[in-house]
Amino acid sequence: xxxxxxxxxxxxxxxxxxxxxxxxxxxxxxxxxxxxxxxxxxxxxxxxxxxxxxxxxxxxxxxxxxxxxxxxxxxxxxxxxxxxxxxxxxxxxxxxxxxxxxxxxxxxxxxxxxxxxxxxxxxxxxxxxxxxxxxxxxxxxxxxxxxxxxxxxxxxxxxxxxxxxxxxxxxxxxxxxxxxxxxxxxxxxxxxxxxxxxxxxxxxxxxxxxxxxxxxxxxxx
Amino acid sequence: xxxxxxxxxxxxxxxxxxxxxxxxxxxxxxxxxxxxxxxxxxxxxxxxxxxxxxxxxxxxxxxxxxxxxxxxxxxxxxxxxxxxxxxxxxxxxxxxxxxxxxxxxxxxxxxxxxxxxxxxxxxxxxxxxxxxxxxxxxxxxxxxxxxxxxxxxxxxxxxxxxxxxxxxxxxxxxxxxxxxxxxxxxxxxxxxxxxxxxxxxxxxxxxxxxxxxxxxxxxxxxxxxxxxxxxxxxxxxxxxxxxxxxxxxxxxxxxxxxxxxxxxxxxxxxxxxxxxxxxxxxxxxxxxxxxxxxxxxxxxxxxxxxxxxxxxxxxxxxxxxxxxxxxxxxxxxxxxxxxxxxxxxxxxxxxxxxxxxxxxxxxxxxxxxxxxx
Numbered sequence: 001x002x003x004x005x006x007x008x009x010x011x012x013x014x015x016x017x018x019x020x021x022x023x024x025x026x027x028x029x030x031x032x033x034x035x036x037x038x039x040x041x042x043x044x045x046x047x048x049x050x051x052x053x054x055x056x057x058x059x060x061x062x063x064x065x066x067x068x069x070x071x072x073x074x075x076x077x078x079x080x081x082x083x084x085x086x087x088x089x090x091x092x093x094x095x096x097x098x099x100x101x102x103x104x105x106x107x108x109x110x111x112x113x114x115x116x117x118x119x120x121x122x123x124x125x126x127x128x129x130x131x132x133x134x135x136x137x138x139x140x141x142x143x144x145x146x147x148x149x150x151x152x153x154x155x156x157x158x159x160x161x162x163x164x165x166x167x168x169x170x171x172x173x174x175x176x177x178x179x180x181x182x183x184x185x186x187x188x189x190x191x192x193x194x195x196x197x198x199x200x201x202x203x204x205x206x207x208x209x210x211x212x213x214x215x216x217x218x219x220x221x
Numbered sequence: 222x223x224x225x226x227x228x229x230x231x232x233x234x235x236x237x238x239x240x241x242x243x244x245x246x247x248x249x250x251x252x253x254x255x256x257x258x259x260x261x262x263x264x265x266x267x268x269x270x271x272x273x274x275x276x277x278x279x280x281x282x283x284x285x286x287x288x289x290x291x292x293x294x295x296x297x298x299x300x301x302x303x304x305x306x307x308x309x310x311x312x313x314x315x316x317x318x319x320x321x322x323x324x325x326x327x328x329x330x331x332x333x334x335x336x337x338x339x340x341x342x343x344x345x346x347x348x349x350x351x352x353x354x355x356x357x358x359x360x361x362x363x364x365x366x367x368x369x370x371x372x373x374x375x376x377x378x379x380x381x382x383x384x385x386x387x388x389x390x391x392x393x394x395x396x397x398x399x400x401x402x403x404x405x406x407x408x409x410x411x412x413x414x415x416x417x418x419x420x421x422x423x424x425x426x427x428x429x430x431x432x433x434x435x436x437x438x439x440x441x442x443x444x445x446x447x448x449x450x451x452x453x454x455x456x457x458x459x460x461x462x463x464x465x466x467x468x469x470x471x472x473x474x475x476x477x478x479x480x481x482x483x484x485x486x487x488x489x490x491x492x493x494x495x496x497x498x499x500x501x502x503x504x505x506x507x508x509x510x511x512x513x514x515x516x517x518x519x520x521x522x523x524x525x526x527x528x529x530x531x532x533x534x535x536x537x538x539x540x541x542x543x544x545x546x547x548x549x550x551x552x553x554x555x556x557x558x559x560x561x562x563x564x565x566x567x568x569x570x571x572x573x574x575x576x577x578x579x580x581x582x583x584x585x586x587x588x589x590x591x592x593x594x
Contacts, residue, residue: 187372192374196465217570218396219396219397219572220474
């Protein structure tokens with residue numbers, strides 16, 4: 001990561017022409033070829049930028065950033081450099097979001113009863129020829145239950161589970177396989193569509209699954 | 222269209238019908254009230270596509286026709302009219318309606334009539350006539366238990382069943398369940414069962430005249446179709462879509478037996494619960510601690526305060542404490558109406574049942590809240 005604080009004028013040419021007049025700015029050049037020109041105000045968004053892949057040509061008092069394909073081009077005329085430092089950032093660690101689908105899937109795999117009474121896990125990531133079903137379970141009567149896990153279940157999740165069920169039911173031994181859509185939040189339209197297709201909907205609480213909180217007592221699920 | 226009518230009646234009917242007009246639809250016409258005048262009758266109409274309402278308006282019709290006016294603005298204008306009479310005239314060339322009363326004149330732009338849907342007509346194959354007072358009373362007793370959570374549409378309805386000499390309504394939001402079975406004086410000429418949005422039934426309660434002479438004889442005509450229900454009362458027609466899906470089987474939710482069965486003065490207990498609930502804020506539970514011969518109702522909200530009150534009850538056995546959502550408990554007690562009630566309990570984590578001791582056929586099953594201490 002190279003960070004240049006410099007007094008500069010930036011000209012963009014390409015889909016349109018734009019000029020940032022001479023002023024003190026931060027030029028951020030990432031190892032992947034992204035180039036961003038920031039001012040000290042104006043929020044998180046750069047004043048101008050170029051997405052990778054790019055070609056960067058430098059000469060005395062001048063930097064030209066071009067897109068590898070196309071005519072987009074940033075001409076940066078540098079009149080004064082205040083700071084020019086490069087840091088080795090090492091390998092990037094991905095953003096870890098709390099409560100993502102994988103967390104939910106793992107927790108529900110350990111406690112499948114939250115997806116339906118008496119359910120037991122047969123396999124996580126049950127393969128079908130159009131993709132894996134998150135959880136394949138069996139109920140107390142040994143019937144098959146395919147569970148699709150989402151953080152937020154939309155109509156698309158219902159369609160996805162419907163496709164899986166169609167494939168799974170082609171196997172005569174699994175012809176009666178039922179579907180369960182398990183999510184932290186289920187959109188009303190998704191619930192309506194799911195119920196019209198005989199797919200059960202289960203809203204799960206991450207804090208309860210993690211044992212951080214006792215579940216609310218209800219008359220029925 | 223040109224009509225003349227009483228300002229007061231127009232206001233009264235507009236107030237009734239405007240409640241149904243949509244407040245958040247992308248179709249602008251649904252936020253309006255349609256004034257429809259035929260040669261011999263005038264009707265005000267509104268719908269949000271789920272619930273529709275048509276109410277009659279007594280008026281002199283000079284020129285038949287119809288126009289859709291913005292509900293909120295028209296209501297404000299009519300409320301402020303200076304004279305007893307008002308004339309509404311559609312001016313197609315200006316796309317507005319002239320509202321003239323006394324020396325005041327308003328021109329209100331109309332909404333697109335073609336976007337306003339035709340509303341269901343009354344009648345049909347199976348009309349069941351139900352005593353209006355019994356119907357309204359039954360709705361009132363159970364409506365509070367209907368869910369307001371749109372993610373579970375089935376629970377936002379009230380399951381209405383009418384057959385023989387009984388009217389039954391059931392509502393539940395999964396935390397409590399209300400059941401009211403109302404015996405009828407006369408055998409119904411037909412039967413139906415439908416999951417009707419609670420909102421539609423609450424609008425219906427407002428429409429049915431109550432407390433007046435002869436109101437006990439008033440009849441509600443109910444027509445149930447494939448996915449729609451139509452109510453007719455006093456010239457007004459309210460229709461609603463029905464909610465699809467399997468309503469929970471309430472009989473399966475009622476426990477077979479209870480550990481404790483206490484007869485309590487309903488009014489006294491309700492007053493105690495109302496008072497102590499004032500200190501059960503921020504989701505704090507209301508605690509009921511039962512000991513030999515008494516129950517102490519208490520609540521505590523951190524950083525706010527605490528309250529408690531003891532009431533004599535015929536409790537015997539091992540002392541125990543149970544917590545309830547104060548609002549849900551209050552709803553149940555208030556729905557019992559008056560007189561003694563029977564409180565049935567099993568254990569701190571099992572549902573409790575409140576029923577009226579007079580055998581009026583009302584049940585309120587309520588789930589407790591876990592108490593940490």
